[in-house]
Amino acid sequence: MYSYLLPEFAIERNEERCIRCRVCERQCATDVHYYDAEPDKMFFHEEACVGCQRCAVFCPTNALFIRPHPAEYRPNSSWNREKLQDLKKQAETGGVILTGSGNDKPYRIYWDHLVLNASQVTNPSIDPLREPMELKTFLGRKPNTLEIEFNELNGSEVKIKSELYPNVSITTPIVFSAMSYGAISYQAYKSLAMAAKKFGTLFNTGEGGLPLNMRKEYGSSAIVQCASGRFGVDPEYLNAACAIEIKIGQGAKPGIGGHLPGEKVSENIAVTRMIPQGTDALSPAPQHDIYSIEDLSMLIYALKEATNYEKPVSVKIAAVHNVAAIASGIVRAGADIVAIDGLRGGTGAAPKAIRDNVGIPLELALAAVDKRLREEGIRNKCSILAAGGIRCSADVMKAIALGADAVYIGTAALVAMGCTLCQKCYTGKCTWGICTQDPYLSKRLNPEITSQRLANLLRGWSHEIKEMLGGMGINAIESLRGNREHLRGVELAEWELDVLGVKGAGE
Amino acid sequence: MNNLNVKFGLRNMFLDGVRPVSELVQHVNTNGSNAYIDALGLKHKELNDLLRETALKGVTSITVQNVFGQRYIGTRLYLPNLAKKMEIKIAPNPGNDLGAFLNGHRLIVYGNAQDGAGNTMDDGEIIIHGRAGDIVAMSMRGGKIFIRDNVGYRAAIHMKEYTGKVPALVIGGTAQDFFGEYMAGGRVILLGLNLSKNERHKAHYIGTGMHGGVIYLRGRVEEYQLGKEVGIRALDSHDWEIVGQYVSEFSSHFGFDPAEILQEKFQKLLPVSTRPYGKIYAY
Ligand code: SF4
Ligand code: SF4
Numbered sequence: 001m002y003s004y005l006l007p008e009f010a011i012e013r014n015e016e017r018c019i020r021c022r023v024c025e026r027q028c029a030t031d032v033h034y035y036d037a038e039p040d041k042m043f044f045h046e047e048a049c050v051g052c053q054r055c056a057v058f059c060p061t062n063a064l065f066i067r068p069h070p071a072e073y074r075p076n077s078s079w080n081r082e083k084l085q086d087l088k089k090q091a092e093t094g095g096v097i098l099t100g101s102g103n104d105k106p107y108r109i110y111w112d113h114l115v116l117n118a119s120q121v122t123n124p125s126i127d128p129l130r131e132p133m134e135l136k137t138f139l140g141r142k143p144n145t146l147e148i149e150f151n152e153l154n155g156s157e158v159k160i161k162s163e164l165y166p167n168v169s170i171t172t173p174i175v176f177s178a179m180s181y182g183a184i185s186y187q188a189y190k191s192l193a194m195a196a197k198k199f200g201t202l203f204n205t206g207e208g209g210l211p212l213n214m215r216k217e218y219g220s221s222a223i224v225q226c227a228s229g230r231f232g233v234d235p236e237y238l239n240a241a242c243a244i245e246i247k248i249g250q251g252a253k254p255g256i257g258g259h260l261p262g263e264k265v266s267e268n269i270a271v272t273r274m275i276p277q278g279t280d281a282l283s284p285a286p287q288h289d290i291y292s293i294e295d296l297s298m299l300i301y302a303l304k305e306a307t308n309y310e311k312p313v314s315v316k317i318a319a320v321h322n323v324a325a326i327a328s329g330i331v332r333a334g335a336d337i338v339a340i341d342g343l344r345g346g347t348g349a350a351p352k353a354i355r356d357n358v359g360i361p362l363e364l365a366l367a368a369v370d371k372r373l374r375e376e377g378i379r380n381k382c383s384i385l386a387a388g389g390i391r392c393s394a395d396v397m398k399a400i401a402l403g404a405d406a407v408y409i410g411t412a413a414l415v416a417m418g419c420t421l422c423q424k425c426y427t428g429k430c431t432w433g434i435c436t437q438d439p440y441l442s443k444r445l446n447p448e449i450t451s452q453r454l455a456n457l458l459r460g461w462s463h464e465i466k467e468m469l470g471g472m473g474i475n476a477i478e479s480l481r482g483n484r485e486h487l488r489g490v491e492l493a494e495w496e497l498d499v500l501g502v503k504g505a506g507e
Numbered sequence: 508m509n510n511l512n513v514k515f516g517l518r519n520m521f522l523d524g525v526r527p528v529s530e531l532v533q534h535v536n537t538n539g540s541n542a543y544i545d546a547l548g549l550k551h552k553e554l555n556d557l558l559r560e561t562a563l564k565g566v567t568s569i570t571v572q573n574v575f576g577q578r579y580i581g582t583r584l585y586l587p588n589l590a591k592k593m594e595i596k597i598a599p600n601p602g603n604d605l606g607a608f609l610n611g612h613r614l615i616v617y618g619n620a621q622d623g624a625g626n627t628m629d630d631g632e633i634i635i636h637g638r639a640g641d642i643v644a645m646s647m648r649g650g651k652i653f654i655r656d657n658v659g660y661r662a663a664i665h666m667k668e669y670t671g672k673v674p675a676l677v678i679g680g681t682a683q684d685f686f687g688e689y690m691a692g693g694r695v696i697l698l699g700l701n702l703s704k705n706e707r708h709k710a711h712y713i714g715t716g717m718h719g720g721v722i723y724l725r726g727r728v729e730e731y732q733l734g735k736e737v738g739i740r741a742l743d744s745h746d747w748e749i750v751g752q753y754v755s756e757f758s759s760h761f762g763f764d765p766a767e768i769l770q771e772k773f774q775k776l777l778p779v780s781t782r783p784y785g786k787i788y789a790y
Contacts (some may be wrong), residue, residue: 098788230665234629235585235610258573263784274648274669275691279781281717286688288664289623289642298603301521302626305555305582306608378517402763496681 002092009049010069017063018042021041024055024064029441036204050420054431062432070132070234086352087375097353100390100425101437102346102411105356106222110363110396110496115505117486119473122164126475128466129157130267134476135462137406139243140312141336141379165336166312168242170406171200173477177341177387177408178225178247178316182269182281183261183348183425185442187450188417188434194447195454207231207247207258207283209272209295215240223314226303228257229283231273235306236269243337244303245314246296248287250344251388254318254359257285260348264437265430297333304334312336314385317345319365320358324372330382333374337407340365344389346411346436349426361400362388367500370403370482379403380483393464403482403501416457417450515681524551524722528560535561540564547573548654551602554581562593569595576621581631585610592631602763603640606633609650622659627651628674634760638680647674647693651753655681655761656701666720668692675756681726686710687776688734693721696753698768699726711735722776723750725768734775741774 020042025033025156030048033055035041049066056064073081080460086097105198119125126133147161178197179416181189183206196203197218204223209232219240227247238244249255262280270277290296300313301432314337315330317323328337342362356486373379386399387408399407415421425435433444469477472486480486488505489497497504518538535557536543546554552719554577561569562584574580580601584593584606590613599618606614619637619639630649644652649672657680664685667672674693680701687695696771708728710747714736722737723746733739742750750773751765758765 013730042577092708095788096743190654220616230627230648230667233608233646234648235608236587237583238608270669274672275667276719276781279691282689282691282716284665284716288661297520298623301551302582302604302607304577304621305579306583306585308559308583334521340718376517381517493527 002089004080004088005047005050006071006441007047007069009046009051010067010071010380011044011049012065012067013042013044013063014061014063015041016062019061019393021060021501023058023060024297025462027054027431027457029054029431029438050422050424050427051420052424052431053420057233058112072369075266081408096351098349098426099352099355100347100349100418100423100427101117101414101421102344103356104423107343107361108390109389110361110492110500111389111400112491113421113490113496114363114398114487114500114502115490116394116397116401116468116472117488118322118471125473126470128463128470131475133466133469135172137169137170137173137313137381137477138167138387139337139385141165141382142167144380149203168202170202172458172465173404174461175201175223175385175408175496176203176413177345177410178206178223178245178250179348179410179414180206180225181261181272182206182264183207183210184431184434185436185445186211186268187445187447188414188440190214191417191445191450191454192413193221194451195458196457197221198358198451199458201241201458202242204245205232205241206271208260209233209274210237210240211268211272216238217377221250226232226299227283228285228287231275231281234274238303238306241311243312243314245337245339246287246299246303246335247316248296249316249318249320249341250339250347251318251343251359251362252347253318253354254287254356255285256351257283259472261486262429263348266437270439278454284416293329293333296330296335300334304459314339316341316385317388318345318358319362319388321360323360323365324368327369327466328372328376328378331378335382337385337405338369339385339387340369341408341476342366342386342388345387346414347425362386363398364496364499366399366404367402367502371501394468396461397465397480398487400480401483401487404431407482413454416453417445514519520553521550525550525556528556531557531648537561537564537566537759540565540567542569543572544569546571546577549577551578551625555579558595562589562687565655567591567593569593569596571597573673574598574601574618575598578602579604581606581609581612581614592688599617601744605673606704609633611650619656620654624654625650625676628652628727630672636761639763641683643678644674644676644693644695647676648672649674651675651677652758653677653757654679658682661685663687663690663693665691666693666695667687668720675753677753679761681708681759682710682783684709684711685715686712687720687722687737688712690714690717690718690722690778693720694749694753694756695722696750697721697722697724697726698754699724700755700763700768702726708732714778717776717778721746723773724776725771725773728774736778737776737778738779740777742773742775746773746775 061127143162192203207227224241315335316339343359383405386404430436605621609628610628615631617633620639622640625644626644638656643662660683714737755765
């Protein structure tokens with residue numbers, strides 16, 4: 001515990017309501033609450049509280065109130081409380097400040113400055129409850145033209161003449177983004193896999209391998225990652241999946257690698273990652289066989305060779321300054337999917353300085369990439385997966401209108417599983433049983449139930465998307481893709497509208 | 508070419524103009540379980556298509572001649588149902604990523620290999636009668652690689668091992684910088700046979716970030732050539748057993764005298780910690 005820090009959260013326990021059941025004590029992973037039999041009373045160590053709210057929601061009498069600590073230094077908009085506390089932590093340890101989940105700083109959230117269209121009078125809206133509405137999406141390279149051969153006289157034979165590339169079909173344009181077994185618990189990982197399978201979409205293994213016992217059942221719902229550490233990557237793993245993703249970067253920490261600390265490398269994780277138990281799993285910052293677009297191409301085709309050209313290969317990058325040119329290079333290198341992870345993408349652990357300051361907002365990056373690929377006539381060569389800060393179905397719609405084929409959701413899925421964005425994932429003490437390898441905590445998740453919650457989320461969003469599409473008078477998600485006519489900007493400057501490629505509201 | 512691209516073309520370096528296997532039959536000559544492939548004029552994918560086809564026909568020994576830079580030889584041979592692993596002889600110069608993700612086959616090169624030989628190799632053997640380029644054995648997790656001469660930069664980077672699956676890399680010559688960087692497991696033996704008396708090994712930053720595995724180094728190396736995450740130890744009897752075994756295997760491939768090689772001084776490089784970066788964070 002640090003010497004001179006204000007507690008982050010204040011705890012209030014209503015003594016009249018408290019029945020001393022000690023639920024809060026058992027639920028807390030940081031030992032905040034404790035019981036003293038002598039006065040028969042509950043006490044707490046406020047400074048250990050991370051504000052996860054687990055105790056508050058489990059308290060049977062609603063006796064607990066956890067709020068941001070009201071103590072304030074003298075108000076100062078430059079040297080605010082967070083800055084001061086971080087300085088003190090570093091003065092004490094000399095360490096790099098770590099954090100979890102996504103960027104929480106007030107950068108402009110463009111989703112909230114984009115509005116969607118609806119039909120009025122001049123074209124009819126569609127009611128998705130009574131009319132077919134297509135959300136099915138295909139991820140992968142598309143041919144330049146589609147040549148169809150059929151015999152008009154006997155009418156039956158319809159054949160596609162053009163050469164097709166491997167594509168993966170998903171029932172809704174929402175995919176679970178990369179979260180590795182190791183960063184999250186087995187239960188959380190399994191929940192994602194089960195929900196993806198149940199709903200007909202995909203989950204992403206991250207860089208932690210795919211447990212052997214899950215390959216047969218969930219391989220066909222898995223995007224497997226090949227990242228700089230090459231953890232858990234062998235030919236069987238690659239061939240078990242439905243798509244492969246080369247991870248170059250991540251929105252929460254562009255340009256840096258990752259360290260899964262040795263204490264989290266338990267026996268099962270070690271086997272799945274194919275490393276010895278207890279050693280740090282170090283993912284280098286770059287992939288050392290990729291120093292250029294040509295090298296990237298070499299790995300893309302190595303993976304295609306290793307899987308007999310049967311699976312689409314995705315390349316995931318963080319949204320950074322020259323993202324459009326980089327994406328063009330990636331497509332030219334042979335990628336079938338380009339995944340772009342924006343400034344607000346989440347993580348299990350990242351240096352705060354990087355999470356909060358490096359990268360650009362997804363909305364701008366996505367629009368720029370889509371525009372560039374169209375201009376170059378190669379947009380059909382890849383699908384675009386947009387990731388980083390997709391919070392609701394409307395964000396999905398807006399992302400698709402800006403050019404995404406589908407979106408990755410990470411944080412939203414975690415919240416569906418119980419996460420409250422306490423940002424302490426890197427401590428391994430997630431009270432919700434998500435970002436932890438402590439069996440006492442991880443067993444709090446029951447994959448049967450949690451996967452149902454995730455599937456419910458996908459169902460709810462998909463329905464909302466259909467409603468919004470219907471309102472626009474569109475009956476297939478295809479027709480919204482890159483269709484900026486259905487977007488208008490509010491309170492945006494000229495340059496922002498320009499990058500997004502949308503008109504201002506009323507124009 | 509994509510005739511719809513008005514402003515820019517998209518040239519597919521790998522797939523443009525690839526001919527179907529049916530048009531390439533004259534390149535293959537099969538004789539029972541043996542086959543001969545003439546790689547002259549074949550594109551990367553065409554050669555690998557032929558290798559896979561040939562393997563699926565039950566051929567277990569293939570000689571590939573006139574290889575000039577074709578990549579990924581051995582990569583497309585993930586065939587779990589194959590009764591027997593294959594042996595492929597390659598001459599003279601296979602291209603990048605020779606044996607990438609290799610699944611238990613044996614590749615013998617009579618000539619030099621380029622970059623990425625044994626990249627993320629899973630199992631099998633690669634024997635190179637010549638030199639190899641950069642990042643040899645990157646992330647290799649099983650099997651053996653023997654290289655007669657020198658290797659380029661970042662050899663053995665991030666090799667790893669687990670539960671008894673221990674990869675081995677034996678290099679007859681010397682290596683360039685960042686040798687054994689990030690090593691997490693496996694055994695690497697650097698023999699320096701082509702260095703003259705008292706000549707140092709070439710590499711700097713040897714074992715930077717190393718946190719597992721072991722490097723046995725024959726010949727001279729100065730302390731300043733090593734990364735700060737490695738320590739030097741003397742070999743114990745168990746180490747000599749390991750070194751002896753691999754050196755004799757190496758010698759039998761390339762016709763050296765193992766006793767002569769083993770006469771010279773060896774040093775053992777080990778990581779000082781399995782957690783080199785455990786202490787840099789403030790929680
Ligand atoms: S959970 Fe609520 S009622 Fe139970 S001991 Fe804690 S504060 Fe009291
Ligand atoms: S996953 Fe757990 S530790 Fe991470 S932010 Fe959510 S509740 Fe906190």
